[in-house]
Ligand code: FES
């Protein structure tokens with residue numbers, strides 16, 4: 001059975017269903033407790049809660065009279081609707097009707113839980129897994145490798161479409177223009193040739209250049225002539241990881257998981273793994289990462305059209321755009337249209 005898009009959905013119904021078949025992060029693991037927590041994914045309002053160690057994600061609607069469960073509260077047996085006190089526990093099952101405690105509880109009062117996975121410090125939800133061939137979760141290189149520290153940055157909200165944001169993450173020509181206060185060099189603008197290579201779930205790119213990645217404020221400099229490798233792995237539709245090869249064995253991995261709240265809103269999640277500077281407080285990593293995303297904000301929020309044109313003739317391209325072109329082709333191949341219900 002195909003689930004239907006929520007009321008006031010901002011996506012074309014076919015695109016919504018295609019997106020609903022994939023995993024998207026909706027919260028950090030550390031932000032979901034017993035208490036009902038709100039999240040929005042693909043225009044669907046969700047309630048998230050933890051009961052007996054299990055995370056439950058369901059529509060934020062009480063099956064009794066439609067009150068949002070996120071207005072309620074919790075005890076050790078589940079979350080409690082504020083209107084008539086119905087309680088929902090493991091697997092979203094209703095386990096108490098206070099006004100008739102001795103009656104059996106009809107199955108109609110159970111919440112329908114969505115598929116949930118906890119990975120990379122995030123809660124991932126798939127609203128409509130494809131029967132027989134559920135989509136795999138994106139992979140984060142090095143997350144569990146020896147010597148790597150795991151950091152899950154606070155979410156970052158962008159008033160723009162996830163596709164535009166992800167494309168910006170893959171774009172190597174904007175470093176010298178937008179990211180010069182954080183890491184890039186305004187005098188190093190040339191983008192050497194690189195080639196995206198198609199994979200089962202998207203593509204990978206090895207991009208070699210002399211653009212360093214030490215914070216602009218740091219005294220560290222790479223050895224003269226050092227060539228930096230940025231290895232991108234795109235997992236369609238909206239998750240990309242970047243592994244930056246620092247001098248020696250030092251590696252920094254950033255996952256850019258853009259969660260489509262709606263066609264016009266994106267909640268960015270950014271798990272990070274690194275095997276150097278382990279003594280530096282994680283708050284500094286959060287802050288640096290936040291500054292980099294903040295530098296991109298104005299561009300991503302003001303690009304027009306808001307949607308990502310998948311017809312390549314609709315925008316002009318430059319040689320540095322090989323990744324963006326691969327990204328648009330990949331989305332088109334998955335069957336996506338123009339994304340918005342406009
Ligand atoms: S509306 Fe939720 S218990 Fe009645």
Ligand SMILES: [Fe+2]
Pocket residue numbers: 168169174178179292296
């Ligand atoms: Fe950027």
